[in-house]
Amino acid sequence: MSKIVKLHDDSNGNKLDDSRWNEICAIKEEIMKDGEDKLSLFSRINRCIEEKEYESVSVLEKELKKKYGEVNYKYGEYKKNIFPV
Numbered sequence: 001m002s003k004i005v006k007l008h009d010d011s012n013g014n015k016l017d018d019s020r021w022n023e024i025c026a027i028k029e030e031i032m033k034d035g036e037d038k039l040s041l042f043s044r045i046n047r048c049i050e051e052k053e054y055e056s057v058s059v060l061e062k063e064l065k066k067k068y069g070e071v072n073y074k075y076g077e078y079k080k081n082i083f084p085v
Contacts, residue, residue: 001028004075007082020078027071031064041067 004024008017031041039047041064048056 001032001071004028004071007079012083017078017081020074020081024071024074024078027067027074031067031071 006021008021029040034040034043041060045057045060045064048054048060
């Protein structure tokens with residue numbers, strides 16, 4: 001996830017790039033960032049591990065794998081549209 005970084009700015013990006021980047025950020029936040037009323041996928045997995053709810057861990061790990069695939073695909077599409085200045 002640390003290699004998924006914003007590649008565009010006002011000089012080499014457009015609204016499509018902004019939209020794609022915002023979608024990527026939303027997925028990254030869902031995976032890693034807790035909110036006031038919602039735990040991240042990482043936190044939910046950790047909580048289930050602590051509570052020894054291993055079936056839930058398995059389900060959440062499958063969801064995590066799906067989210068990783070989704071974010072990597074979207075990042076690839078995003079990168080294809082970025083041209084160096």
